[in-house]
Every structure is written in C-alpha cells, then in structure tokens.
Amino acid sequence: MQVAELNQVASQIRRDIVRMVHQCKSGHPGGSLGCADLFTALYFEIMEINTDFKMDGIGEDLFFLSNGHISPVFYSTLARRGFFDVKELGTFRHLNSRLQGHPTTHENLPGVRIASGSLGQGISVAIGAALAKKLNGDDKTVYCLTGDGELQEGQIWEALLFAAAKKVDNLIVTVDWNDAQIDGSTQQVCDLGDLKAKFTAFGFDVLEMKGNVMEEVLFTLTEAKLRTKKGKPVAILMRTQMGFGVDYMMGTHKWHGSAPNDEQLAKALAQLKETLGDY
Amino acid sequence: MSLQNITFTDKKDTRSGFGVGIHEAGKNNPNVVALCADLIGSLKLEKFIEDFPERFVQTGIAEANMIGIAAGLTIGGKIPVATTFANFGTGRVYDQIRQSVAYSNKNVKICCSHAGLTLGEDGATHQILEDIGLMKMLPHMTVVVPCDYNQTRLATKAIIERNGPTYLRFGRPVWPIFTPAEDETFQIGKAQFLSQGTDVTIIACGHMVWQAVEAGKQLEAKGISVELINMHTIKPLDEAAILQSVKKTGCIVTAEEHQQAGGLGESVASVLARHHLAPIEMVAVQDTFGESGTPDQLLEKYGLAPKDIIEKVEKVMQRK
DSSP states (O other), rough: OHHHHHHHHHHHHHHHHHHHHHHTTOOOOOHHHHHHHHHHHHHIIIIIOOOOOOOOOTTEEEEESSSGGGHHHHHHHHHHHTSGGGGGGGGTTTOOOOSSSSOOTTTTOOTTOOOOOOOOOOHHHHHHHHHHHHHHHHOOOOEEEEGGGGGGGGHHHHHHHHHHHOOOOOEEEEEEEESSEETHHHHHHHOOHHHHHHHHHOOOOEEEETTTTHHHHHHHHHHHHTTTTTTSSSSEEOOOTTTTTSGGGGSTTSSSSSSOOHHHHHHHHHHHHHOOOOO | GGGGGGOSEEEEEHHHHHHHHHHHHHOTTTTEEESSSSSSHHOHHHHHHOOOOOGEEEEEEHHHHHHHHHHHHTTTOEEEOOOOOOOHIIITHHHHHHIIIIITOOOOEEEEOOGGGGGHHHOOOOOOOOOHHHTTTSOOOOEOOOOOOOHHHHHHHHHHHHHHHHEEOSSEEEEEOOSSSSSSTOOOBOOOOSOOOOSEEEOTTHHHHHHHHHHHHHHHTTTTTTTEOOOOOSSSHHHHHHHHHHHHSOOEEEEEEETTTTTTHHHHHHHHHHHHHEEEEEEEEEEEEOOOHHHHHHHHTOOOOHHHHHHHHHHHHHHH
16 A cells, blocks of 8 residues: 555544544543554555455464554454454444453454453563474464553563564564553553663664654654564564644644543544544 | 272373473463473473473562562553462562452462462461452453363363463372373362262362372272262362252362362362251361471471361261
C-alpha cells in the first residue's frame, strides 16, 4: 500500500479506537491512538501474514503485543485486516465478547496468540516463538511491541539479556516511547534514562523512528527487517505521542486509561476522517 | 492385596527418573524442547543436552523469562519442558504461569525438582510447601506428583504425550523404588490402589506414598485393614476412586509433603464435603516454614513420618 492509503487505514483505526472505548466507557485510548500508525504499517504492508488464522503461524511473520492494554488498536487492526468482522468491534469489553479488555487466546479470537495485560511478559513469549521458528527452519520474523513504562518490569531485562546473548536475530522489539504512563510522565514515575544506550549495551541493533509519521515508520520497519539474521536482535525505539490524532488527548497522560464522553467523542471524530466506513 | 508384599528394589532420586524420562521423550518426539535456569545437574538434564543440544535452552537465572519463552515455543508447535527447583518454577513465577501459560492454555510442561522438606539442608527458602496449592488453583493446569523414580520417569513421558499445561513435582533425596519400571496401570488422573482394605483409606502423593506403605504395614500387623491409594494426580482428581474407597472404609487419612492449606488433603476433603461426609485427618505441614536438616530429620520434626500417619489413622478410626 502507498503511504496515503495507509494513512487512510490508520485514520479509520483511530476512529474505531475512540468509538470502542466510548461505547463501553472504559479502555485505553491514549497508547492505542499513538500506535495506530505502527499497527497499520505492520499489518497492511510489512508483515507477511495469513488472515486465515492458524495458531502455530508457521511460514508467517508473527506479532506479539506485550502492553495488552492497548487492545483497541490491536482489535481494530485485526478486524480491518480481515481476521474477523469489523461489526464485532462493537462488543469490546462487553459480557460474552471475544474482545476482552486485554487480549487473550481464551476466547479464540483470530490473530491473538498469547494473553497479555500483566506487563513485561511479551518479549519472553516472542523470543520463544522466534526460537521455535529457528528450530522449524522457518525464516520469518517475530515482532513484539512493548510500552515504555512497561520497561520498568524486571522480566523485560531478563528477556533482553537473553535475546542478545543467544543471538535471537529473527526478533524485532519495538518500544512505544511516548514518555507517559498512568501516574504521570516516565521521568516522574521512574526515569528510563538513556534507552538507546541501554538497548545498545544489552547487545541490540537499535533503530529510532518517529512513530506517527507513516513514511518514517515504513522506512524504519523495512530497515529493521534488513538487519535481522545478522547475529543481533533488533530494537526500534519509537517516539510517539499518546493520543495522537485527537488534539485534546495529546500532550498529557490523562487519556492513558479513560474513555471520552459523548461530547468528547464528537470532538474526536470530527478530527478523524471516516475512510473505510465505521463499524 | 496386602501391603506386606510391597518392598523396594533399590533407592534413587525421583529427579533422576525425570532425567531418564525426558531423554526418552526427546528421543521419541522431535518437538520436545528442554529449558533450564542454571540447574542442569540438579535436574539431571545432562543426557538430554548431550544428545539433543539444539533442543535445549539455557536461560540463565531468569525463571520469569524461561516461562515466557516456554509459552512462546508452543506457538511453533514445540513441547517445552521448563525445569528448575519447585520454588523458582512456581511461586516465583506465578503470574507468568497464570497469564502466559494457564490463561493462554499453552502446552507447557513445568517440571520441578527439590520440592518439599526433603530437599534438606538448603532450608526453608528452597523448601516450597505451597506449590501444589498454587498450581491446582489455576484453570487448565494439570498437577502430577509421582511417588518414586520409576513413576517419575513414566509420568514425565505421559505428561509430554498429553496436551495441556502441566506441573510435575518431584524431589531431591534418594528414595525407595517400589513401583514397576513399566506400569500399564499408571495413567494421568487415575488413582492407583496399592492395597485393598476395609478399615481406613490412606491417600498419599509423592514421597509420602512410601511413608504410607511403611505405616500401612505396621497398621496391618496390628490387625487394621488399610486401603492405600497413590494419588499421583492431584488435578484432575480421581474423585470416583476416593468415593468408591470411602464408602467401604468410612474414613480417610491424607499424607503429603506440602502445607495442609491448599494441598491434596483439602482437595480430598472437598470431595467428601460435597458427596459423602466422612471423617478425615491430614498428615501435612501445619502452617509453618521448614528449616535445614536431613530429609529424615525434617520429616520427623514436621510430622510426616510413618508414625504420624499411624497416629492419624487411629484418630480418624475413632471418629467413625
């Protein structure tokens, strides 16, 4: 897809996100909006995937969402890509829905391969899947997204140490570096320091990108893929704005986990073009 | 079927039974992958690693990461066997097991040695007595506690052949081997009757099955007819076997190397409470931590010796 088309998809995904969160009066719009461009690029251009979902994903690129609370962007992307009917997005967080508050395999939602929500676990799982690919002689790539506040979890650093030490070089870890978490900025809560130096010191091949500029996302993801299979795991430090695309949600951590009211929804939708038809 | 006929042929540690079992499973099934967090020797993985080096993952001292990697390996169709000491493979990584393994329903085998008091001199930091309870509470999780070397080998192969998240608990000390090397009666989820009796049912798991054999022999010598059940699978629990036995004997003593809270005894008591009220006594650790000592000293001090089983049998029979 061309950049213009991808931006149209991302715009619809952003509409879906605010509508989903609004209808159930809960969920996490901020990080979801910030990552909409990455999800669009991965699922509509970069990853080689089969929408006829098979859990083992043999012969396909795999994606793992470690920061499961941004489930709205994950669900919207999967639905828009054809993993399930977009109408199902309206069931988000409702009783008996496959679209649980945090993603799970428990309800057999196509496209989800692991439960996430309790933070810090996704990179380890992605490493396991990457090792399985190597054992299977499968040359496809494993992607994982983690939040930046999530890097405060100790298991993350166990996983990073392992990935470099064991040369898990079919793995691309992207960090959503929006500097915001529930209790405030990451600097206020527990400063992450020099992330580039940390990932480099741990033995990753590190790239940086502006995660809300589609051209740059495509370029960097393409470059990241080229850097796989060279003995090092790859990390992308992705600078995003929490709430990107909705002016009043940007520049604050307030929209990490709150839903807009009717008036706020209308204001948000006025800024997000309906490109593929609302669900 | 009397307990007098049950004798031991040799003594070996149950973890060595695991080591042989995983090697055989690895030979039979190319999808078996072993993981370990810096305890290869303790888990007896040397032969597996020697013969299948590409299917061994050394994670270093990072158990949380090991559980996550194991969950991920299943996604490519592998059967990961994550190994360490029982304390580090359950309590330390409970949330990782809960979310990435149990809730995600991944075919991960968590196989842990050094469970219970009998690891001995290392003391209470390592002597987990809560792992059965932690694991049995998790939906989807199967919990297996084999009683000797031979059964641990068979159990290892059986859980690997069976789909679903599973916890296999075994231990460090050399212990009597009294079950057969090949045993067609061993099935996950099916209790084994080691003797038929009419006065009391003793239900034990793990190392405590041998303790119960010794206790049962002394009870038989006193003229008490003992029905001894080896409950190697704590979950799913063979409720039918419990009910069939208690309807005959009218009372039960359970025995386990675990806290009373959350253990086998409470699972059995729950069956009785729901289906067939009968007196029950429990031989288990009473809401305390262990300490350094030899296995025999510890079993004696914490009330897990054959004489403690005999005492509880006499007590429970009076309550009938």
